[in-house]
Amino acid sequence: MKQKREERLRMKNKQVKNIEHTLLSDNYYILNKVTFDYLMKSGEWVNQMREVYDRGDGAGILLYNKQKRTVILTKQFRMPTYLNDNEDGMLVEVAAGMLDKDNPEDCIIRETEEETGYRLKSVKKVYEGYSSPGVMTEKMHFFIGEYTDDMKVSDGGGLDSEAEDIEVLEIPFYKAVDMLHSGGIMDTRTIVLLQYAIIHKLID
Ligand SMILES: Nc1nc2c(ncn2[C@@H]2O[C@H](COP(=O)(O)OP(=O)(O)O[C@H]3O[C@H](CO)[C@@H](O)[C@H](O)[C@@H]3O)[C@@H](O)[C@H]2O)c(=O)[nH]1
Ligand SMILES: [Mg+2]
Numbered sequence: 001m002k003q004k005r006e007e008r009l010r011m012k013n014k015q016v017k018n019i020e021h022t023l024l025s026d027n028y029y030i031l032n033k034v035t036f037d038y039l040m041k042s043g044e045w046v047n048q049m050r051e052v053y054d055r056g057d058g059a060g061i062l063l064y065n066k067q068k069r070t071v072i073l074t075k076q077f078r079m080p081t082y083l084n085d086n087e088d089g090m091l092v093e094v095a096a097g098m099l100d101k102d103n104p105e106d107c108i109i110r111e112t113e114e115e116t117g118y119r120l121k122s123v124k125k126v127y128e129g130y131s132s133p134g135v136m137t138e139k140m141h142f143f144i145g146e147y148t149d150d151m152k153v154s155d156g157g158g159l160d161s162e163a164e165d166i167e168v169l170e171i172p173f174y175k176a177v178d179m180l181h182s183g184g185i186m187d188t189r190t191i192v193l194l195q196y197a198i199i200h201k202l203i204d
Contacts, residue, residue, distance in 0.1 A: 015039040029055035054137045059108040060096035061123060061143040062193035063116065064173065069203050071176050072116050072147060073190065075167040076158075086186065092169065092179065093187040104141040112145070116168050117156030120145045126196055131189075140189055144202065173203040 018037045025031040034052050037045045063072035075092050082089030097111035105123055113119050127142040158164025179185040180194055197203060 017045075024051065029053065051135070052137060053135055055098065056137075057099045057104075057139045057141065058096060058131070059099055059104045059111065059141040059143060060094045060189040060193065061108050061112055061145050062094050062190075062197060063112065063118060063120075063145050063147045064197060064202050065147055066203055069173050070170050071173050071194075071197070071203075072118065073169045073171060073176065073185075074115055075169055076165065081186070091187055092185050092190065094190045094193050096189060099141070105143075108141070108143050108145075113153065113156070115156050115158050115164075115166050117154040118147045118151045119153045120147065120151060127192065129192075142189065142193055142196070144193065144196065173197070 016036055016038055018035075020035050022033040022035075023030070024033050030053070032052050032054065033049060035047060035049045038048050039045055064070070072095070073092050074095055075090055077089050078086070078091045079089060081091055095108075095112045095115045097107065097115070099107045102110070104125070108123055109120050112123075123143045123145040125141060125143055127140075129140055129142065130136075131138040131140050156166065156168045158166040176185065176194055177198065180191060185191060185194070
C-alpha cells in the first residue's frame with residue numbers, strides 16, 4: 001500500500017524519479033533509507049537520501065466541556081522527550097493514538113476511551129497535518145469532541161497490555177491556556193488543538 005502511494009506521487013511529481021528503499025530497521029516500526037533523484041530548479045538532477053520513519057498515521061483529540069469550562073488532557077512518560085531537555089520526561093498531551101485499520105473517527109473514539117475512560121458518541125475532525133515532514137510519514141488527524149460526566153465509563157489510563165501508564169487530567173480551560181504560555185504544554189498537537197479552541201471560542 002505504501003508502495004502504491006509512492007507510485008501515485010511519482011506519477012504526479014515529475015521532479016522525482018528512481019525512488020529506492022533500503023530497510024534499516026523493522027524492529028518495531030519501519031525505518032528506511034530512501035534514495036531518489038530530484039530535479040532542481042537549476043535543471044540539474046541531484047541524487048538525495050533521506051531516512052524515513054514509518055509508523056503509520058495518528059489521531060489526537062481535544063475533549064472539552066462548555067458548561068464546566070474544562071478540558072481533558074493526559075500525562076505520560078515520553079522517553080524521546082526525556083532524552084531532549086524534558087526534565088522528568090512527563091508530557092501533557094491530548095488523548096492520541098496510532099490509527100489501525102479503522103477509520104480515524106472510530107479509532108479516536110476507541111483511543112479516547114482507552115486513555116481517558118470517556119465514551120464519546122461523536123467527534124469533529126478539524127485538521128489533518130504531517131507531524132514531522134522531513135523525517136516521518138505520519139499524518140495526524142486532529143479532532144475535537146464534547147464530553148460530559150455521564151460519558152465516563154472507566155478510569156482510562158491506557159492498555160495494560162501495552163504497558164501504558166497514563167494519568168487523566170481534567171483541568172479548567174484557562175489553566176490549559178496558561179500552560180501553553182508557561183511551557184507546561186510542549187506537545188505540538190496539543191498546542192494546535194488548544195489554539196483551535198481559543199480561535200473558535202469553544203469555551204468562553
Ligand atoms: N515495545 C515497544 N512498544 C512501542 C514502541 N513504540 C510504541 N510502542 C507501543 O505502542 C503504543 C502506542 O500507543 P498509542 O496510544 O497508539 O500511540 P501513542 O504512543 O500515544 O502515539 C500518539 O502520540 C504520538 C506522539 O504524540 C504520535 O506520534 C502518534 O502518532 C500518536 O498520535 C505505546 O503505548 C507502546 O506500548 C516501541 O518502540 N517498542
Ligand atoms: Mg496514546
